[in-house]
Amino acid sequence: MSDRTDDSPGFDAGHFRTVLGHFPTGVTIVSGMSDGKPVGFTIGSFTSVSLDPPLVGFLPQLDSATWEAMAGAGSFCVNILSDQQSDLCWKFAKSGTEDTRFDGVEWHPAPSGSPIINRAVAWIDCTVESVHTMGDHYFVLGRVGALDADADHDGRPPQPLVFFKGQIGGFDSEG
Numbered sequence: 173m174s175d176r177t178d179d180s181p182g183f184d185a186g187h188f189r190t191v192l193g194h195f196p197t198g199v200t201i202v203s204g205m206s207d208g209k210p211v212g213f214t215i216g217s218f219t220s221v222s223l224d225p226p227l228v229g230f231l232p233q234l235d236s237a238t239w240e241a242m243a244g245a246g247s248f249c250v251n252i253l254s255d256q257q258s259d260l261c262w263k264f265a266k267s268g269t270e271d272t273r274f275d276g277v278e279w280h281p282a283p284s285g286s287p288i289i290n291r292a293v294a295w296i297d298c299t300v301e302s303v304h305t306m307g308d309h310y311f312v313l314g315r316v317g318a319l320d321a322d323a324d325h326d327g328r329p330p331q332p333l334v335f336f337k338g339q340i341g342g343f344d345s346e347g
């Protein structure tokens with residue numbers, strides 16, 4: 173295994189980003205509360221970690237203003253975005269807009285109090301189990317307290333948004 177870092181001669185950060193961008197991910201908004209107000213950011217590094225106990229995780233940048241704002245509450249909710257929510261993907265990824273991201277966004281509180289965004293494909297409500305520093309990111313491990321998919325239960329399950337090579341799109345099933 174190579175232990176090369178960004179400072180190592182020959183390490184090309186752009187190439188790293190390009191190659192890793194070939195791994196398609198879903199798109200989530202990780203949400204929380206800060207001083208009674210909803211906050212959140214676009215996160216692609218969401219992952220399922222453990223079934224028993226039920227654990228999930230995600231990786232915010234060390235200098236993330238949003239993570240700093242929501243960390244104190246000790247809880248977060250992962251909202252898996254639908255292909256009808258591409259506007260939210262970009263809105264919640266814009267730096268310096270932390271205070272206004274939820275303007276015009278319909279949401280209701282999860283059991284932890286963190287926002288569930290209406291019409292998300294699924295939501296996973298968590299309490300923070302532990303936070304680990306890993307390179308230039310934290311790994312936030314969450315214990316799942318409540319979750320649901322197709323939360324409207326209207327018989328029209330939303331389709332997920334997919335991120336691939338810097339672009340977003342829908343998902344076509346081939347069975």
Ligand SMILES: Cc1cc2nc3c(=O)[nH]c(=O)nc-3n(C[C@H](O)[C@H](O)[C@H](O)COP(=O)(O)O)c2cc1C
Pocket residue numbers: 199213214215216217218231232233235236237238239261262264265266267268270335
């Ligand atoms: C599709 C997509 C996935 C992203 N995934 C992550 C991620 O996993 N971790 C992260 O720190 N930032 C991720 N970002 C970038 C953050 O959304 C962006 O830096 C945001 O401005 C952070 O908010 P903050 O500046 O308020 O902390 C992603 C952006 C996009 C568009």
